[in-house]
Amino acid sequence: MKRERMLNGPGGHRTTAVSSGSGRSVLRRAAIGSFCALAVLGMPVMAARSNMPDRVQAAQFVVVVNVENPIDSITVDQLSRMFLKKIRQWEGGRAIQLVEQRTTAQVRRSFAERVHRRSASALAAYWQQQIFSGRAVPPPERSTDREIVDYVRATTDGIGYVSPGTPLGAGVRPLRITP
């Protein structure tokens, strides 16, 4: 027997509903299947984490902080969260002062792929999300390694990254990265 009823469809349609045979179980199987597929997709991601030390050690960048910063090491996850502005403070409670390489820098691409595990374009999309949700804007950029080093030297809570071999000079030291 067919029965009808007016309702406000959540998709924005006021409709008359009728039975058409498919049920809740199909949809829930689809939902469970989707999240299981996502978990399966995530397995190689998590497995690849065991390769993290090698990848980071082979990275074409050096993370630098001010010599007055008491932190002597940082994990890859923490580094990623900092440069995505998901972490805003050092563990001691002081505000993190980020400085980024220019968008086209090779070292920035390397940092994105090895730390954030994203392509440069995916990272750009992330910042578009942050900007237009009103949550955050990207860190200030500097054009050269030397400018990055100068910024960190002048900023007690600063952190940046430069190409390997960049002279750091007084007031700036490399930060050890751990898996």
Added chain:
Amino acid sequence: MPMLENRTMRSFTTPSIRRLAPFAGALLCLWQAVPARAQARADSPISIHGYLTQGFARAWGNPIAGAPDGAFTLDYRAVALQVGYNFSALDKLVVQLSHRRLGLNILAGDANTISLDWGFYERRVLGEGSIRLGKLPMPRGLFNEIRHVGTALPFYRAPFTIYFESAETIDGAAAGFRFFAHEPWSLQAEVFGGGYQFDYVRHEPGISFVESIYARSVHGAQLWLDAPMPGTRIGLSGHRYRHDGTDDSTWYSSWQLSGEILWNRVTGRAEYVKADSRGYSYEAVQTQVGYRLLENLTFNVQGEYADVFVTFPGQELTVDYARDLAGGLVWSVWANTALKFELHGFEGHALDTFTGFQGPPGKSTYFIASFAVGF
């Protein structure tokens, strides 16, 4: 009340893109000007950002997602300009204006209308926390806060069955805090409250029009659990509300489960939403998988499945609301740009025109090409 017939006629006789050209032109000029000033802007208390997405859409079978059947439309865009001002390291004000058209779809904005997307004040508190007041994007799922930002979406629009064309913002307040920020697993929690306007299309014989309901006493929360692997997270959000015009005892609710993996060449996302009210419920699931074929070229597939369940004493009826399968390519031509081509196959009742739910679900195939730029 905008009528479907009038809007259909306007779509093809008066290309509103011309009237919006100054706005879009100003955005593009700003985009060109910004790189030269990038360093200065980054350290400035004022930030100016914008995006423009211009689309081309065509449907075969039935009009859907604003795409006309058997014809094409260029009346298909989203454009926004955002200005932020940091009073201090802890305080900022954000205002975003936008204009949006989605072809024949009567929910997606009026022609020539530039509206306030959001305007809110944010105060950073307790280091990893924030409080926001004003009109703000509702913290809900992966895409609600960026549902029209073409450079951030794998397809032209966020999954329709999860985000609809309404209920995007909330008039009120939100407070958030990141727990265990330095631990391998960290938790981002957010609570919000206030009200919002929910627009929907009402179909009557021979005519369709937009009606609005104001959801009040809205209160909800969202949790995001970030895994130790960058780009991997799972989230749960939900909210309850009452409608104007209903008795105070009637609460409506919606909750949503989301997961995301963004990992180098591979991306995966899944979301499930369930909404309940007196007499009916709605459930939908969407899945997206993307693979980066080349440095700037990504292939994406997306599946959406949604049903409406109507409950009578001793009986439950089901409406096949939407089954949408899509494939598409995204080419990031330059930084912060995206050229997209996507093809959707649809079956269900969530079409732009009233097909009558007594009959079988309608079918449609639709194509969207779009170019997006943001700065």
